[in-house]
Amino acid sequence: MTDATEKKTLVEEGTEFKGSLTSKCPVEVRGRIEGDLNAPSLHVSGSGAVAGKVYVGQLVSEGEIAGEFDAEAIYLS
Numbered sequence: 001m002t003d004a005t006e007k008k009t010l011v012e013e014g015t016e017f018k019g020s021l022t023s024k025c026p027v028e029v030r031g032r033i034e035g036d037l038n039a040p041s042l043h044v045s046g047s048g049a050v051a052g053k054v055y056v057g058q059l060v061s062e063g064e065i066a067g068e069f070d071a072e073a074i075y076l077s
Contacts, residue, residue: 006026008026008027009026011027011031011033012030014031015030015031016033018033021033023039023040024039026039026042026043028043029043032050033049034052037053037056040056041057041059043061045063049063051065053068054071058074060075
C-alpha cells in the first residue's frame, strides 16, 4: 500500500475523529472516524472504524466500515 517514506495521514488507535477530513495523502485509520472523508486512498486496519460518506480512489478495509463509499477499487478482508 504505502512505503515507509511516503507521507500519509494517520488516525491512531485510541483516537476518535468526528467531522470532515480531506487529505492529499493516503489515510490510514487505526482509530475511529465518523463523518465525511476525501482522500486518494483509505486503509482501515483491523482496529479501525469509518462511518460516513467516503470518496477515495482505493479502499482497503480490514476493520469496520459503514455509510456511503465511492471508490474506484475496494479490497475487503
